[in-house]
Amino acid sequence: MRNLILGISVWLLCAASSLAQPLSYTKDIQPIFTERCVACHACYDSPCQLNLGSGEGVARGASKLSVYNGARLKTQDTTRIFVDAFGAPAWKEKGFHDVVAQKEQQVALLGRMLQLGKEQPFEPNKRLPEKLDISIDRINQCVTDTEFDAYAAAVAHGGMPFGVTGLTPEQYDTVQAWLKQKAPIDWKVWQPDAYEQQQIAKWESEFNKIGARESLVNRWLFEHLFLAHLYFPDSKEGRFFQIVRSRTPIGEPIEVINTRRPNDDPGLKFFYRIRPVPDVIVHKTHITFELNDEKLANIDQLFYQNNWVNDKLPAYGAVQSANPFKTFEAIPAQARYQFMLDNAEYFVRTFIRGPVCRGQIATDVIRDHFWAFFQDPKHDIYVNNAKFRKESTDLLAMPGQFDDLGDLYHSWKKHRKIRNEYEDLRREYYSYAEVADWGHIWSGNDNALLTIFRQHDSASVRKGLIGDVPQTMWWLDFPLFERTYYELVVNFDVFGNVSHQAQTRLYFDLIRNGAEVNFLRLMPPETRKTYLKSWYQRAGKIKAWFDYTDIDKKTETALALPEEGAREAFAQQLLMRFEAINARADYINRCYTGKECFNPNLDQEMADTEQLLSEIASIPAKQLPIINFLPEASILRVQRSDASREIYSIMRNRAHTNVAFMIGESLRLQPEKDSLTVYPEVLSSYPNFIFNVKTYDMPEFIRLWKSIKTQQDFTQMVDRFGIRRTHPAFWFYFHDVAAHIKESQPIEFGVLDMNRYENL
Template sequence: MPYRFVVASALLLLSSLCMAQGPAPAISYTRDIQPIFTEKCVACHACYDSACQLNLGSGEGASRGASKIPVYDGERSDAQAPTRLFYDASGKAAWQRQGFYSVLDAQGSQAALMARMLELGHRTPLQPNAKLPSDIVLGLSRENMCPQPGEFDAYAGAHPKEGMPLAVTGLSDQQYQTLQRWLASGAPIDEQGLAPSARESLQVAQWENLLNAPGARESLVARWLYEHWFLAHIYFEGGEPGHFFQWVRSRTPSGQPIDLINTRRPNDDPGTQVYYRLWPVQGVIVHKTHITYPLSAAKMARVKTLFYSGDWQVNALPGYGPARRANPFETFEAIPAKARYQFMLDNAEYFVRTFIRGPVCRGQIATDVIRDNFWALFQAPEHDLYITDPAYRGQATPLLAMPGQNDDVGSVLSLWLAYRDKRNEYEALRRDFYAEAPAPSWSSLWAGNDNALLSIFRHFDSASVTKGLIGEVPQTMWLFDYPLLERTYYQLAVNFDVFGNVSHQAQTRLYFDLIRNGAEQNFLRLMPAGTREDFLDDWYQNSGKFKMWLDYESIDDGKRSALKLDLKDPKKDFANQLLARYGELNAKPDPINRCDGAYCSRPNIDPALQDAEQALSRLASRPAAGLRVIEQLPEATLLRVQAPSGKREFYSMLRNRAHSNVAFMLGESLRYQPGLDTLTIFPGILSSYPNFMFNVPAEQVPAFVQAMQEARDAASFEKVVERWGIRRSHPQFWQYFHDQTRYLQETDPVEAGVLDMNRYENL
């Protein structure tokens, strides 16, 4: 029977039932529909990587509908028009002019596309907690199948088990009936935009007044601040829970409705007078794009002290264009470099998150430039020659330009070679100037607040950043100075165009390789001079040696370090001394992975959870050659442990893949060293994209650990999954999945957001 008749019959039955019981209350999108979308749909339908660009985090997104054109496409020869929700168009008609089609509108005698997709999913439920059929493709390898209304019957015939929600425990009967009633009534949307509270409005006005103050110096600082805040979800001290704002450029001043200037990049020519405005973030907050930044009276005082306390002047405001985008060091040269760097250091976690966790780091090609786990440190401003030595700064600035402004496909190689050579000229200049500077010591490291020590984890096609030094001592560490931190931010956040073509994206990725190498070289200056080449040989094995010869400037292996380190293992000794010296800045101590005594758990937690952590430590920081189950694990697994007291904890189980090197854009699997993979286990949720979840009562954690230790192949691991795993088909899947968000709301409410399940695997 054709699906349109099945849906019509179902809707007729629902209508008859409603008439028999009296008129049903009117359905409210805000009260009744968005909560269902938030619970069952947003985990797959949010942000740029929404399936078919269907974003169900707001009424505007639902009304916009779907598109066959993917945002993430590393092969397109031409840049595509941006389709940023709330930004590049407004209203259904405007979006349809950009190629979107409705999923809410009935099509003649046919029900709405969403109604038919939901009916297909509801009539083919999954076998409870069973592994899904292998013909259902999931994850980033899934083809972007986006049938238009007239193509639904063909889709349903070819994919009868792939209705919505896709390959996961579906809607409850009540949710299904509510959605179908709403769709049958024409899918009205009564959503009201988020508005600031009275206290927030006052703070909005104060900050807008600051950034829109008259004067050339004020205008240049405001432009720099905007370009460093445009990705932030701003929240105010004393603001309403769940209220966030973003900085935008408007044609209208404060007090008037925002008239958005929607350029592709935040540093494109606005073409008119600019007013910097704070705009409430609309829709459901999702974790993967929720990069927070606090504003307060103290922050305003800090900004004024950093940028307005000196007597520096602006002779002429810089213009816009490719040259200005390529070299922000020249564009903002008038602003004291110390102020710029110190501002970024104050909230270093935010800035590193923008380029590690932001849109550029979606997909393996974007992330395979970094190791699976490393620590990031920062050079103290008073030891940064770019800050302290005007002669060095003057010679270095012209060499700090970045590629990606010219996206001519035919010029990729020549552009890359030109920027590579300019970067290497800078590295040689840096090496020579630092050779004459005092030897680096512990005072060379910035230790201003708990942003000073960061841990980065790559989860194959995504990555995360967390304060504190987490996990075993990593193979590599990065040391940022100001030129490196600012270049990384501009290259991967400000200048990166997620809608750009293959040339732009390739240039960005290739330059990121040089950035990583620069951060490693900065760190090696801290190691004893005679050991640096040995470290490089370890980091760039096999084909990596060819890349070192081909593309990287040689390091200084003669200038001594003032650090007194054990020559047998200087990196480990450095890590131990770092933890001892800066323990008060280490936001999240890690006894599970770096257990140095009999007790491998955190103090002052539920005793049952302490026992669980003690057991889990037996799995942590061991190479896969001795813990074979690592070969079966995905990149980011979450473990939910509940104590008899009712208290529960989530642990991130992160698989750290070892590589002979990470110097090339393609062929990553050829550089795997699977026997050296390790597992990091840490309290909390360290990924926006969980790949799987286990639910283990605290008293069963020792049995879980033993089973993991004994699971040496796929068959034995499947028994672990069957006993403790939460598969996509689990009857309580959504209860457990959203308990992750509840946990975030309880432990770190500012950072909480709905997690993404597009990468949740079919184990």
């Protein structure tokens, strides 16, 4: 006993001694923030804009203004980290307050928040108190030093980390010791190595070529790559770059030009530069794009092989931003479209992980699960028919450039009118064009087939056709693809007012409708009206009549599909004909026979697991009531007998009578038709819950899922298999999900977001 006490005393002395030594933010503090804080405090949706993914974010502090506010009447000043200001004094001028400074003998605000969390722990793996609002729509008080005492008295469980298992004792002591040392921040942006500098020089040279043609192409490329996390094939793991506009030329330190949008006027003289992505990589904003020699050669071939002429550069401004088809009309449309097709997953990811980041503004307008594919450039009339291109380009202008509240209705009415004029013109031209066959669907690489999942206010995309045959599919041509990109990415201002955001949402509704209607051209003419009615039920009928133009009910298709079950027959042929480029086979969700519903390459233990999982996939909630209690995106962690694990996503696909309105979604739900997609991969940046099940418990787990009918049944199942926010090992399980991404797709690895992790 004496030896034990002596040992503990020595350990305590050593620990105290180590904490008395100067602590490094980079080595000692950022790893703690990355493990326990960044899951909430990253991107625009960081509570109180407190971004803990870098020393710059910590020094910036917190703000009472929320970035996400769809109801604000005035456009808000931009507060983009690494863009709009640098250093604590500059951020203070923008209204941010310090969270790490000690005032007199008072513990820093961050330290007091952590202390409050430590003093009010939660019961292990039990539900959080009902009164504790953990929703992402909660009102964050964002208190200052002087407001903290009142906050702590009012919100006993409002300490940090919020609503989740806290720091370990060692982590807590380390952060508090660092704060007592006046929170020194030795953080610096990492620097490229020799190989990366060589690659940067090569690409900066490409992006800054001299000439009117070259300048126009590079402007287009910048507007399409400004969100990308660029990487080089032989870079060190986890090192990414981004392209920016700088006042300084190649070879000099970068001075970022902080325009509100990437297509705003940068000034008279600027240069495209490549700089490191400085903060912790988080999955929800991680949009990867490889820069390699093949891409470089492809850009030169696509954009410069034809002897097209450009003798002047278009101006910058609202008119040019509204219509990129007009701004970049000198660049061959085939080149622009082909570049987007070759990198289609990247571009669809920008819709989802881009400036929206928390995307209900956009996601309200899409189904919970659908497939997307593209028209072949050889059969896109905008690409190939100069007469149609000339007649239609002016009709492709988009709203959102002017955000006066009084002009909202008139702007929307104007753009709806010209969009429908475009659709009428397009329908007329296609009625005389070659009848669509399988060759009209682009199949150039594995970007050709995509699956999109919506999870209420977020979404995800993957290459390949995942899940059961969806209710709707999108067939995108160049004007649809490019307008979606500009409406949701380039022209979308996350700091914009209600008018701007409403115009964005309303016009995207028209784009979705255009993609669905284009898909109908592949269906037998006599089925098209029936399919359209099934997509726009109840009040959707009024919206379809009032806002959309007519569909083509006469022009034939060359696909020879049966009238009965045409959509399902199309899906089966699509899967067979494009099997070679379908990036993700799905053995679980489309296994209608119930015989071998598993990946044939699996060992017996996991094959048995997938066979069991197929029993809950693609079944309506009317037959599987547990779906009514499940969140949007659950993670199933299956632990093998050797203690290794596999990760599956369980996506809840909510059914709707229509998705044509901005509000009132609950009135349009069809819960009895909800279903699950089960897939062996992480399909969301925002896990809503984690279940941990050993393989030998899988039969019982599935039996329970098939038998649950009440909330009490569901809670008992969660008690047994669930990893609640209060689980002692919560952070291990949460980060193990991201670890699976790192093992299987290391380039795509990033810290996952837990702001939507539910209190089941």
